Every structure is written in C-alpha cells, then in structure tokens.
Amino acid sequence: MPENNNLTLVMGASANPSKYAYLAAYRLHERDKPFILLSIKPGELLGQKFLNLADKPAIEHVHTVTLYIGAIRLAEWQDYILSLKPKRIIFNPGTENMALADAANALGVETVFGCTLVMLGTGQY
Structure with missing residues (x-):
C-alpha cells in the first residue's frame, strides 16, 4: 500500500466504467495520486484489487x-x-450524511460536499 500523506480511499469502488467511482479512480490514476479501492464487491481496476470493505482493513496515511x-x-x-483518521472526507452527490459529517467535523476532519471528479478537473483536489 502507498505510504504517504496524500493517500485517497475510494469507498464504494466499482470496475463498471459507467460508475462515478470508476471514473474517480481512473482520474486519480491519470494524475498520479495514490489511492486504494474499497468495496463490498470483489473487483479489480487499473491493476489494483479491491480491498474488502466488510473486513474494515487497517489503512494508514489516509x-x-x-x-x-x-x-x-x-x-x-x-x-x-x-478510525482511519482521514484529513478530509468528500461526500459526493448522493452520499451526504450529516451524522458522519458532524462526527468528522468534531474530530477536526475537513468535510466537503462536492464532487471528486469536478475537484480533480478544476485543480481543487
């Protein structure tokens, strides 16, 4: 696993090219941003196997x-x-969960209600 402080976790990863999670992983890859793919479904994308979200794998440097x-x-x-102690959580459209956002903010985690694809495309990532 990549060991730096710029690691992105794509939660709800998909190998389906019509899904936004697929596009996000692809664009992270294009921009040489390290990422890990997590899903409850097995899969692989860009040579990286999905980690099983149900196993709640320990991941550092998120x-x-x-x-x-x-x-x-x-x-x-x-x-x-x-528990992963992220610096930021991006709530893409349809994922807006205020309980998680409030809990994250209470721990000093930045929360963004936006779109990873737009952020990557506009240099805001």
Whole structure:
C-alpha cells in the first residue's frame, strides 16, 4: 500500500466504467495520486484489487476518503471511516450524511460536499 500523506480511499469502488467511482479512480490514476479501492464487491481496476470493505482493513496515511456509498448505508461504516483518521472526507452527490459529517467535523476532519471528479478537473483536489 502507498505510504504517504496524500493517500485517497475510494469507498464504494466499482470496475463498471459507467460508475462515478470508476471514473474517480481512473482520474486519480491519470494524475498520479495514490489511492486504494474499497468495496463490498470483489473487483479489480487499473491493476489494483479491491480491498474488502466488510473486513474494515487497517489503512494508514489516509488523507482523503471519497465516498461512493449511499448516504443511508454510511451509518454502518461511520466508525470505520473515522478510525482511519482521514484529513478530509468528500461526500459526493448522493452520499451526504450529516451524522458522519458532524462526527468528522468534531474530530477536526475537513468535510466537503462536492464532487471528486469536478475537484480533480478544476485543480481543487
């Protein structure tokens, strides 16, 4: 796993090219930004196997968690996400979960309600 402070976790990764999580991983790859793919479904993308989200793998040096899991389902992953000690959580459209955002903010984690693809495309990432 990459060991630096710029690591992005793509939660809800997909190998389906029509999914935004796929596009986000692809654009991170194009911009040489290190990332790890997490999903409850097995898969592989860009030569990287998905880590099983259900295993709640220990991952260090997390800077950003970008979410592609529906807002309602995030409750079951909240403690895990916060245990990773990210510096930032990006709530992509459809993932807006105020309980997670409030808990993250209370820990000093930056929360962004935006789109990873737009952020990457405009240099705001």
